[in-house]
Every structure is written in C-alpha cells, then in structure tokens.
Amino acid sequence: MEFAIEALISFFLIVAGVFGLVGSFGMIKLTDTLQRLHAPTKATTLGVGGVLIASMLYFLLIKGGLSFHELMITLFLFLTAPITANFIAKTFIQGNLRAKDLPDSQGEFGWSVYADPPNRTDDNDE
C-alpha cells in the first residue's frame, strides 16, 4: 500500500515535470509569436495541475491532512490564463499587424484594437 501511494505521487510528479518542460520548450521551438502563445498552456494546465494533484495526495495520504489551497491556485490560474493570453495577443496584433491583415469581424463593429468602441458620445462624424 505504501508503495502504491508513493508510485501514484511519483507518477503525477513526473507527468507534471514532463509537461512543464514541454510547455517551456515550445517557447524556443515554435517560430511565430502567435504559435508560441500555444505552448505555455500545457505548463499552466497539466504542469501546475499535476504538481498540485501530487501535493494534495502527498499531504492527504502521507501527512494525513487535507488542504484545499491547491484547488484555489488551480482555479485562479484557470481563470486568469485566458485573460493574459487575450492581452498578449492584442499586444502582438497592435504592434505587428494592420487592420487589413485581419479577416473581417463578421459583425456590426470592427476589431477592438483598431475600431473605435461602439456608442462613443464624442463622435460627431455621422
């Protein structure tokens, strides 16, 4: 039983290490900035997630106390990762692309980086 517990924790630790390494290796392997945006998602979800699962199992099964702090960290990372990715993509688009490089937004308004926000009150063009 002791061996099974240790094997389970070690398995999660090794999976987390491999995915963290893959996520960071993508940062130097991929060639384009928007491709590189894809790589750290592995490190965020499976890398940190595996470490947190291993930590929860370790403190639950070996130390004998259950703690939910890990779930809070996971929840926080899962909530903030899309926001940072959106901001980084916007930064790249603003610095490197023009409005004509992007596909049509298929809506009433243009893309947020280039077009004015809808319902501006100080606009007297029309």
Place this chain on the structure above:
Amino acid sequence: MITTALIFAFGCFGLGLLFNLWRIATGPDNADRILALDTMVINIIALLILYGIWQGTAVYYEASMLVAMVGFVSTVAYCRFVLRGDIIE
C-alpha cells in the same frame, strides 16, 4: 521514490526557466517577452509547490498564491502599458 520524482520535476521546471530566459533575451517582440515572463511565473509557482512537498510543510501555498496573483497583475499591467502607453487611464 518520491525524492527521485521530485528531483526530476525540479530539473524539468528549472530547465524550463532557462528556456524562458532565452526567449526573454532574444524575443523579437514585446509580446514574446511578456509571454515568457508569464510562463516564468507559472514555472516558479510549480517550483514553490514542489519545494513545499520537499520540505513537508504547507506554508508555501500562500507564497505560491501570492506569486500567482502578482504575476497575473504584472502581466496585465505590462500589456496595458504596451497597448495604451498607460496602465490606469
């Protein structure tokens, strides 16, 4: 066995930090550097939790939670500064 797996995970995340440092040094664009800094924060959170398992204490969760929050705010602030030239308008 846990010790060996811990050392392996420490090595993986440490090597990942070096890769991110390379991207910060050579990144052709501001977005690359922000992305590499964000990934560094993720790796450091993982390293802190691993160090907590290594030491057998639970006090490092608060530290990693704080690092996660500060990392998110700093990434958004850096992006805002590059995007708008100002952080709070």
